Amino acid sequence: MNVLQAGLAGALGGSLFALMALGLSLTWGFLKVINLAHFGLILLGSYLTFELATSTPLGPLNTLLVTIPVLCVLGAAIHLAYERFEVSELSSLLVSYGLLIILVQVVHNIWSADFRRMDASVNPYATRSISLGDLSFPLPTLLAAGFGLVLVVLVGTIINRTYAGRALRAFGQDREIASAFGIDHRLIGVVLAGVAGATAAIAGMLFALRGTITPDAAFEWVGLVFAIVILGGIGNVAGTFYAGLLVGAVSGVVASFWTPSHSPLVVFSMVVLALVFRPEGLFPRRAGRH
Amino acid sequence: MLGVTDLDVFYGDAQALWDVSMNVDEGEVVAIVGSNGAGKSTFVNAVMGINRARRGSIIFEGVELTNLAGHRTCRQGIAIVPEGRRLFPFLSVQENLDLGAFNREARRHHHESLAWVHELFPRLSERRDQLAGTLSGGEQQMVAIGRALMARPRLLLMDEPSLGLAPVIVDEVFERIERVRAEGVSVVLVEQNVKRALDISARAYVLAEGRIVQQGSAAELAASPEVVAALLGV
Numbered sequence: 001m002n003v004l005q006a007g008l009a010g011a012l013g014g015s016l017f018a019l020m021a022l023g024l025s026l027t028w029g030f031l032k033v034i035n036l037a038h039f040g041l042i043l044l045g046s047y048l049t050f051e052l053a054t055s056t057p058l059g060p061l062n063t064l065l066v067t068i069p070v071l072c073v074l075g076a077a078i079h080l081a082y083e084r085f086e087v088s089e090l091s092s093l094l095v096s097y098g099l100l101i102i103l104v105q106v107v108h109n110i111w112s113a114d115f116r117r118m119d120a121s122v123n124p125y126a127t128r129s130i131s132l133g134d135l136s137f138p139l140p141t142l143l144a145a146g147f148g149l150v151l152v153v154l155v156g157t158i159i160n161r162t163y164a165g166r167a168l169r170a171f172g173q174d175r176e177i178a179s180a181f182g183i184d185h186r187l188i189g190v191v192l193a194g195v196a197g198a199t200a201a202i203a204g205m206l207f208a209l210r211g212t213i214t215p216d217a218a219f220e221w222v223g224l225v226f227a228i229v230i231l232g233g234i235g236n237v238a239g240t241f242y243a244g245l246l247v248g249a250v251s252g253v254v255a256s257f258w259t260p261s262h263s264p265l266v267v268f269s270m271v272v273l274a275l276v277f278r279p280e281g282l283f284p285r286r287a288g289r290h
Numbered sequence: 291m292l293g294v295t296d297l298d299v300f301y302g303d304a305q306a307l308w309d310v311s312m313n314v315d316e317g318e319v320v321a322i323v324g325s326n327g328a329g330k331s332t333f334v335n336a337v338m339g340i341n342r343a344r345r346g347s348i349i350f351e352g353v354e355l356t357n358l359a360g361h362r363t364c365r366q367g368i369a370i371v372p373e374g375r376r377l378f379p380f381l382s383v384q385e386n387l388d389l390g391a392f393n394r395e396a397r398r399h400h401h402e403s404l405a406w407v408h409e410l411f412p413r414l415s416e417r418r419d420q421l422a423g424t425l426s427g428g429e430q431q432m433v434a435i436g437r438a439l440m441a442r443p444r445l446l447l448m449d450e451p452s453l454g455l456a457p458v459i460v461d462e463v464f465e466r467i468e469r470v471r472a473e474g475v476s477v478v479l480v481e482q483n484v485k486r487a488l489d490i491s492a493r494a495y496v497l498a499e500g501r502i503v504q505q506g507s508a509a510e511l512a513a514s515p516e517v518v519a520a521l522l523g524v
Contacts, residue, residue, distance in 0.1 A: 170378040170389050177376045179361045180338050181369070181392035181441060216516070 006256040007249040013139035014248015015148040019203040021228040023196030029235015030172040032089045036096040040103025043218040044205020067201040075197020108215040115212040121148020140209040152241040296345035307330045319477040321487040324497035330480040334447040338370045339363035369443035375434040379423025390440030407436040428459035488512045
């Protein structure tokens, strides 16, 4: 029963990192930009959630009404800057790392390096959990799984079933030819970067919901989230979600039966093996998907 | 219909085309021949807006194309069958064709266009749900032509449509080009297979090292000793 509890709780926790990975994977897979600034947007989302929930009567979940539009616009603006300076896939890693440092520093200057957490009076979710027989799950991770599931189904459906999604997949496969047939690369870039920004707002809110936030949290996410993007397959929406659950479950089991400090060892060994044997990701792409 | 004047195209600092001028009349097949690296693909890609012109003008039915964003060219009535086909390999045959009709005007005629494409290439309706990347070379070329026709072009740019295909398939492709022209579509045909290209063209231009070195009616060029020596390898 303990293995089950550790694995399931880990998987649910992993869904939060899957949400963080979703935006990164989309812009990497379709726009060929490895946007580390995405972690800065998530961090900003966390702090905006904290600030708005603390200083207004909105409540943490409703802060999304503000944070989604803000980070959507910011994400799109950052993408336009990458386009303007013709940042390539590889150089985007450097440029966006610089941006990440700037964003973290901005957060640091506004909210200081101290731990912040929403007061229990504004954030009733952090301490609650839901029990199922002998199993018990913290409410924030359940919410993360719920949001993750909804987003993955929504984004996956748009990409795989709509005409616009088909244009996006074509664009990801050959942008020059897609453009020659009338697909506007600038529009696609702005919309997709905006969507990634919106997912950053949601992931940031869910992270703030769990407890304490610090500016350095952004750097701590990078490794795990990259692992999920690689394991899930770059640009593979459903795969990213499964990979998040898998990484979370494995980390959870290793942490409770071995020691938490060994979880990264196991997770990154999985990444190395995946890169050797299944570099396209662990999960098969449905026919017709990019 | 298409008039290109003094076109210069660069890749970074390297110039690929010098002073290229040519024209295409309504309902005409015009061949562009030349050896590897002569700038033939660069030329059609510049007309399509995939490469940008540094100097010169490209005017199609009175519209200056060099001022248009790349994705707007197809809306004017031009479509490309790119070199090496460049299908969207992880999309099905049908999805590839649908995307050919992406621009608004073409989308409205999607049904008729598809019927025509299936009539020209019946195999594409059998293969509709197969991923384009898994087709044979000949079938891929049919999808590439079909995708371009879905855009309802009045001018079709075909870049090496016979490349890497078995002779029987080449016959089929050239026969389809004639049928497309018979429907009133003008064609710019870039080919290494010079003899075949001249056979179905009214006129031709010879490109060498980024410049047009010869032009004239297809019959004239086919008889020209330089063309024969340089291109037919005789």
